[in-house]
Amino acid sequence: MELIAKIIIGFVALLHIYILWFEMFAWESRGPKVFRNFPRDLFPKTKALAANQGLYNGFLAAGLIWSLFIQDVAWHENVALFFLGCVAVAGIYGAMTADKKIIFVQTVPALLGILFILL
Numbered sequence: 001m002e003l004i005a006k007i008i009i010g011f012v013a014l015l016h017i018y019i020l021w022f023e024m025f026a027w028e029s030r031g032p033k034v035f036r037n038f039p040r041d042l043f044p045k046t047k048a049l050a051a052n053q054g055l056y057n058g059f060l061a062a063g064l065i066w067s068l069f070i071q072d073v074a075w076h077e078n079v080a081l082f083f084l085g086c087v088a089v090a091g092i093y094g095a096m097t098a099d100k101k102i103i104f105v106q107t108v109p110a111l112l113g114i115l116f117i118l119l
Helices: 002-025 027-034 047-069 073-097 102-118
Strands: none
Touching: 002 027, 002 047, 002 073, 002 102, 027 047, 047 073, 073 102
16 A cells, blocks of 8 residues: 555656646646636736746645655655645645646545555
8 A cells, every 4th residue: 555655646746747847837838728718818917827836836746755755654644645635625726716627637646645645
């Protein structure tokens, strides 16, 4: 179970590194393709906001990666649970406010990680 949990943590961290890149560096090029329901003229106007959001996704990735290097089992689990919980909450909020698919992309993997840590 521990190995599966670490694989999921790594996957969620990589996902958030991708989100960091997307929101900070590819918002105007990839954004309209990903968020088709947003008007195209919205992307240049929200570039700074998206970059700020991307930075926070980078912090989530950093915390998850950090948790993988913690040797103490209790600290490793607690740090991983905290950051996975943050990802799950962010995914729920994103699904409610931006795109319903975010629940499957962000929240479900984070909850799976939490589940495998707790097993």
